[in-house]
Each structure stands twice: as C-alpha cells, then as structure tokens.
Amino acid sequence: MSPTNSREKYGEPPKAVDLSHHLSEVSKARSLSPLKGYQKYFNRPGMIMLAGGLPDPAYFPIANLSADTLVQDSFDLSAPPALPQPSSSPFSWLWNLFSSSSQVPRPTERTAHISIPKYPPGANPAPRPPPGSPIALAQALQYGAATGIPQLSAFLREFTEKVFQPAYSDWETLVHVGNTDGWSRAVQTLCNPHEFILAEEFTYPSALASAHPFDVRAAAVKIDGQGMRSDDLRSVLEGWDEEARGGKRPHVMYTVPVGQNPTGATMGAKRKKEIYDICVEFDVIIVEDDPYYFLQEGAYVPKDRRSSGAVGGQKEEDEEAFLARLAPSFIKFDYQGRVIRLDSFSKTIAPGSRLGWFTCSPLFAERLERQGETSTQGPCGFSQALVAQLLTQQWGYKGFIRWLRGLGAQYTFRRDYMVDLLHEHFDMQPTTTVSSGAYGWGGEVYVARAKAKALPKGRGGNGFEKSQIGEKQDGNGKGKILFSLIPPTSGMFVWLNINFEAHPSFKSTSSAQDPPAQTLEEKFWLALAEAGLLVAAGLLFSAERDADGSPSSGSDANVGHLRMSFSFGEHEIMKKGIIILEKVLREFFEE
Template sequence: MDAAYAFEDAPVAYVGVRKAGDKEAAAIDWSHHLSRLSESRNVSPLKGLMKYMAQPGMISMAGGLPHTSYFPFEEISAQTYVPDAFSLTPEEKSSFGWLWTLFGGSAKKTKEVTIPKYVTGGDLKGVQLATALQYGQATGLPLLQKFINEFVIKVYRPANPTTTTLVHVGNTDGWAKCVLTLCNPGEGILVEEYTYPSALASAWPIGVRPVPIKMDGEGMLADDLDRVLSGWDVEARNGMKKPHVMYTVPVGQNPCGTTMGEKRKKEIYDVCVKHDIIIVEDDPYYFLQCGPYVPKMQRTTVHEAEEGKDAEEAFIKSLAPSYLHVDYEGRVIRLDTFSKTIAPGSRLGFFTCNPVFAERLLRAGETSTQAPCGFGQALITSLLQGWGMSGWIRWLRGIRAQYTMRRDMCMDALYDNFDLREDLRATDISAWDGATVLVAHKKGVQAMEKYDSSTSLFSIVPPVAGMFLWIKVHVYNHPAYEDLIRSGMSESLASATLTFRLWKKLVENHILWSPGWFFATDGVAPDITDMGFDPAVESKGMEGCFRVAYSSASPEDMKKAMNIFSEQVVKFFE
C-alpha cells in the first residue's frame, strides 16, 4: 500500500472484533477503489502539525489558533433528559399522549449538564470548551471517539478486526464524502430501485449516475445485483464502466420501509466480493426497528425488562445485524448519525470502515468541513458520558418505542377508516414482493371473504422500521382513468395525471406528502416543478405512490392528517 495512505497521523482506534471460525481474508489493497480526486489529496499541512502541538511543553506559534481566553463562553449548561425519560411501552392517555409518556404526569425527568472552559484538578476525563471550541483534528473529540468505538464493538460486532471509526457532519455529509472519495465522473453507483433522493442529488453534479437494482419485501435482491453486474455491457451502457460502489439503506429503507435480515445481507455481500463492490451502508433508522405491525384489536401490551445487561443484550439481538457483522474483508463503509436519535441540528455522525478509506475520508474533511461543530460535540459527548453505555442503550430503546407508537397510530387510523385486508396477490410494486400487502376498500362495500380488485382504493405494507409509510393509491381504478386512456394518454401518463390531482387536493387541505417519483432511480435527472410534482414525467413507474412521514407531527395532527386523507381519497374515487 502506498505510504500516502498510511494512517499514522490519524488517531482513529481499531474497533473490530472477530469470533473464532469467522472467515478471514488476506490484507487487501483497496487503493484501486479510490477516485482520482481522493488519490490526489495530501495531508493538510497545518493539520499535520497538530500532533506536535499536543506534545507536553511545546510552545506552539505555528497555527492560527485564537487564544482560548478570547472565547466568550466560560461554560455552557443544558437541561437534558435522563435515559429512561421515555417508556418502553408508551400508551396514549390523551390526545397529547406523547407528553404524558415523557413526563408521566410527574416532575420532568431532566438533569443538568455543565461544560466548563477548562477542566479542573487535572481531570482529563471531562469535556472542556477550550478544546471543543478550538481548531483541532478532523477526527473529533477523543472522548467522543472512545465512546463511539466501544459502542460499535458492543452493538455492530464488526467481523473485520481492522475496522476503524471517524466522525462526520451527519450522513448526508458522510455520503457526499464517500462519493468524492470513491467515484469518478461518468461512473455509476448501484442503488435500490427506489431510494433516498438526496443521495442521488449528491452524486449527480459530478457526473455519477444511479444504476437501479430490483427489490422485494426485504430490500435489494442479490440475484438481480449479480445479474446486472455479470451481464454488464460497457457499450450498451453508453461507455459507463462496471460500477464498483453500492449505496444502500438496508433498515427502514427510505422510502419503502423494508428491512433486510442477516441472510440477505450475506447473499449480497457474497455478490459484492465476487464483483469487487464497495458497500456504503447508510443506516440512520437502525435503532427505529419496531417489529411487525399488529392491528389495534389484536394488540396486547408486551412489557420489556427495564434495566440490566440481559435487557441490553435482548435489545441488541432484536436488531437486524449491520453489514459490518458479515464484512470479513473490510469492504463496507457504514454511515451512522445522531440526527434520528438525538437531533438533526447536532450535525454529528460517524463512519465505520477500513483504515485506508478512513484516512482518505479524513483528508477530505481536513480541507472542507474540518471537525463537526465544537458545541455539538461537547454537548453530545457530555450527554453520552453522563448516561454511560447502558444509559445510551436505554435511551435508544425508549426512542424505538416512541416511533413504534407513531407507526401504530397512523396504521390504526387507516384501519378505523377503511376495510383493510391482507392479500399476497396485491404486490403493486416489486418492493413488496413476498410481503403481506394490506389492501384498502371503503367500509361496507363487500363481504370480507370476497376480493374484488376493481373496488380497491390503495395498498400498503406496514413498515417494520424507520419513519415512513409507503402508500400506493390505485389510480387505475379511478372513474376517469379509462377516459384518459381513450383520449390518447399512455397508461403511465394517465396514472401520473390522476396522482397529481390527488396530491394537489391533499395540499389544498393542508396535508403535504412526498410524491413517489422523487424516489425513482431510473437515471433521469430530478425535475421539481412549482408544485413539487410533474405529471408529464413518464416512465418513473411510481404513479400513485406517496411517502408519508410519521416522525415529526404531533399525534393529534397525525390523526387529523390520516382522517383528511381518508376523506379525500374516498371523494377522489367518486
């Protein structure tokens, strides 16, 4: 390996663990996956001096560091929740049930965190503003890094012992750095056939195009990935070389809500080894794995053990393993973020990957974002240190319970307003293949034992993780559909036109959902019109689809929104 890629100046600890009997691989030279831009990056000259500045007794006059006495913050304080602020079995006790589950009708469960400018008494275990607010290495605060490393070992159990971590400014920033580090203009990235549009928007301006891979009810299909790569024809692909990077959201997939198990991940990983593909695992919803939806009339309260190592281990084992757990070679770059578990405004997350990629990603950060914001790092590090590992895991369990409640509330509202029945034949989109699809009819239209697709209104597969419902409205059953076809419209354009009508009607009633074509990966550049939807865009294959976020509105507003949708979709089909 080229000496330029050595990681000696980047204090990022190895975190990987390997169990006896796991696959092992010889050291791999990953440099052929680096972009020309990444290969040309050198150590930032001034950042390279940082290791000398830290030496005891060094009088540093080399860097343009302001003296810490000029920082106008003597200390910062915050009132934080305690780890068990959220119940593990939240229940609605009023229209403001989320407040009740937080405070339980009693005193607020909060604790004060204070971060001084300087730690006293030689306490090197504390966070101090003099360090957090100063220029520093792009690796982030050492105390934060230590916590992250221990967390990765405990929860993800990486198969590769050379795995390392590095902070970034949230997963959007992390993915953008991955694109610049791994991809050259004119190359392609392998993606699910429906995916997070901002990921494509990061790659598009530098000439990197999506290559869609088919999905089913568990996410990306290994056999289709192998088919696409094995049959790659450069000439037929307008000169595009065979892709060597895959972008995936395997848990609570955005937008479809699918979650991939370990068996499928192993299958895809084997294909990636065969074709030498780097996997970028964007996993912001990992801890929002809420399990299968159970209708309200069938639901019983299941009480988890509140505390203890057994409860922690049970929680960790309940989560679908990360790609890191099957990555014996080191070809996975995992993206984690605190945006969904603490706050998006913290702008803080971390990579977990092999040290070659970590060093190149570090160089990309040194001359762009540098380190994440010092205030955010200081507050989150203090929060995590105060909670400890067990407290942090308890917090994640409570957050999972809250999102489970939100998912259930939206699904319950649909059950209340429609006759929803299971039907395995109703796989309206490939991402639902193999899943149990719920098909909606007006209440009282027909007997439960009879299935008539011509009277169906929409279909949905309740997500088992994440923040989104993915709804497919059956616009082909609209009374005007055949008239539009007879007028000369294609089926795609007729469906898109009717989808736009419904979307606009929802907006007029102050309900904003994301139209499905935002998430298509057909290689066509996104083109958002004045109202956020272009019915003239054909071949998207997303007609009638909407992504519905149950993450941000209050429970009261979510119920209101689902009721308005229910009213409007019935009127729409009339």
C-alpha cells in the same frame, strides 16, 4: 486466500484487504499534509508552539456550557395504557399556541444537569488529551483535528465495537457532520464522473442530489419487504450492458437497509449476507446509510390481536439481549473492509447536533479525513462537547442503550397508531397475492378498499349503507383496491402504493405514447394538498433520474406512491391527516 466471513470462524478477525483501486481521481489527488514527516516534533513535550493559528481560549466568550438533559429512561418500554391525549403529549406547547383551550399543562420532563467549563479541574492541557480527561471547552471549542475530540471518538469506537461488531480487525471510526455530509464525502471519495451507483429503486432523494452534480447516477435495484433484493442485484450486475447504460458497471452501492427511506423496510441478516457476498463477487463497495438503526419497530400486529406490554423489548433484558434482537449492520459481515457505514445522532439526539460517524477501513478513513480537513473540518465543538458529556458522563454506554430502547418504543407506538388509523378508515385485508406490477413486494401485503360508510343517525336503516365507491363492487363482492401497503418495520415512514390502475382515467402503459402532462400521482398529490394534507409524492424517491436530476416518470406513469411520516407531531394531527386521505381517495377514484 480463504477469507473468513465472521469473527466466530477464527479467533482473530482478518485485516481489511487493499481496496485502493476504488478511490476516485479527486480523492487520490488529495495531498498528505506536508508536515506528516515532522509529526514527532509536534508531540514532543515542552515544545514552544508558535506554528499554528490558534486563538487563545481566553478569548472564547463561553466560560461554561451547561444543559438540562432528559434522563435515560424518559420513555417507557411498554405500551401506554391509552393513546396519548393532547394533554400528555410533549408537543402540546405547539398545539396550544394554535388552540384557544390552552389550559393543558406542559408535560414535565425528568432531567439531570450537565456542565462543561472552559477549564475544568483536572483537565489535561495537551492538544489531544487522553479520552478519560474531563472535557474542556478550551479544547472542544479550539481548532482541532478532523477526527473530533478524543472523548467522543473513544465512546464511538466502544459503541461501534459492542453494537455493530465489525468482522475485520483494523476498522476505524471517524466523525462527520451528519449522514448527508458522510454520504457526500463517500461519493466524492469513491466515484468518478459518468459512473453509476447501485441504489434501491426508491431511495432518499438528497443522496441522489449529492451525487448527481458530479455526473454520478443511480442504477435501480428492485426492492421488496426487506429492501433491496439480492436476486435483482445479481441480475443488474451480471446483465450490465455498458453501452446501453452509458457507463461502467457500478462499483459502489448506496443503501438504507433499516427503515429504508421511503418504504420503511428492514433488511434482515440473511439478505444482508447474500448482498454482501454478491458485492465481494463483483467488487462493489457498500455505503450503508443507517440513521434509523435504533428505530426498529418489528412486524406490525393489528390492534385487536396486539398484546399490550413490552414494545421496546422485555424490560428486564440486558443490553446484549436487546441488541441481539436488532437486524445486524452490514459491517458484521464485512471481513474485507468494503463497507462504509454511516451513523448519525440526528434521530437519536437531534438533527441539529450535526454529528455522526463513519465506520470503515483505515484506507477510506484516511481519505475521508483529508476531505473533512478541507471542507467542514471537525464537527461543531459545542455539539461534540455536549454529546460527549451526555454520553460519557451522564448516560454512559448502558444508559444510552436504554435511551435508544425508549426511542424505539416511542416510534413503535407511533407506527402502530398510524397503521391502526388506516385500518380504522379503510377496509384493510392482508394478502400475499401479488396482483400487479404495482405490488411487486415480498412479505405480507395489505390491500385497502373503501369502508362501508356510516350514515348519520336518523337516516334510517341499520346506520350503515354502502358508500358510493362501495357500490362499484367487482365480481367478488368487493370494492376497488385503492392502495396496498406493507407496514413499515423500522423508521419513520408509511409507504402507500396507490392503485391507479383502478382509476377511471388510467391508461395502460403500452398505449401511452405521449406521457401525460400531469401523472395521476401528481394530480392526486395536488388533491391532497388542496384538501389540507401534505405528504411526500412517491416520484420524488425514484432512483432513476433524467439528465437534469429530476425524477424520471419512467415507463410506469400510472403507478404511484406516497410517503407519510409518523415521526412528528400530535396523534390528533395524524388522525386528521388520515381522514383527509380517506376523503380524497374516495373522491379521486370516483372521478
């Protein structure tokens, strides 16, 4: 056997290999439909169908569904001339309700109109109409296969093929109701009780919460500026001690490789290839949870060195050139069918669409479909009809890519705005020096100190004097390092590594026999909350969990993190948030 690892090597990509030994007992116990053998009768034209329990669509009270949808180029690809003001922010309606000066006009949105009748002219009345048939509410709102409506399925298949380019031939796509459902189904399809899954050392808590009740725990793999580290993955797998760990070596990996949650890291092609090859070697299934794929923002460039212009790529470039600039998916390297990829419309259309899809081998797709039949069934018909109509009739493939580019540019502006604010309010110095366990990240690292404070005018001097904290300088003439930061390269979040080692009440780990009732991280989070800023405490994302599912304080109780989101709300809100952060950090470290 000489497996090929990319479609370039051979003309014909290989088929998925048999990985059925990865199925859980629960998944194996799912029955085939007893009607499978009689499928031929269901597809025979002219059959009188009195078998199913379908309501007549005449009784659906929705005669026609329509929507005003934003045009595909609603968001510009170049940097805006100035930071958006409240008057130009699309969220000002919310702001206005809280403010007294609500004279600000709502922004105008450029829209087109889509309409989906119950019985559109030319609709094909077959239970599974061909993908080119007009979308009919009579069908989309009916009971249907867990595979969703054909018009949407066909688009997702085309999109996946063009954008993610799976490296084997018989891959399939299958709709789900969002990546939380997708992962929840995947873990139940793959994992038996008392098993471990591999995960980034900080990861999405809801993913752990989906696995934990089935007694499936995470084994942490160290991360750096590209997300999961391949060297540590090998070391975890090679050095797995079944007895010490209390379970078998993991055969399933959960990873968020783009816009890693919470760190915002993006895993490049080389790292992905390394990790994939290790997973082949150790026979690990990769579940790639990739909701932020199109929110790739690239490296952060400080404001003074940033050139204005195309943030979301060259305006003139075509879809292929744009897609080539994005980090590839794991499935581009997947010549065996050992990746279950999860895509979601939550970040590209809306979370409430509750719509996404798997890309995986026929074996896994079939088992995941069986599971869907006995839980969610197909996704919501309103959502499928609207999204399919928008994607296939209004935007098309090219239009959707344009929309995604616009979104990516918007998130890039937002990322830049928040990291710029940190630069404005802290003394941020780039460094690649890893100074302690708290900074175990590869790539460029910024360290942040308090800035010299401007005094109110009229207090004399040159208008600046050293702040209290600035006065406590070390031998190099610099203040304490308050936190370090690798600016995110994708996604929605900034992840700060707070330098609690520099805190007056820091206790070295070795001497801390009794873990403190409240960690410094928790105290700091509460201080921020009391001052009016809510962030996500780093401990929430810890892959290591206690028996009750709560995050383990671990051995490093003095190290702490926080996650701040730049995805939502006014720029003014972010600014207020960073001002609170600055104030509370100063005060906290002066304790």
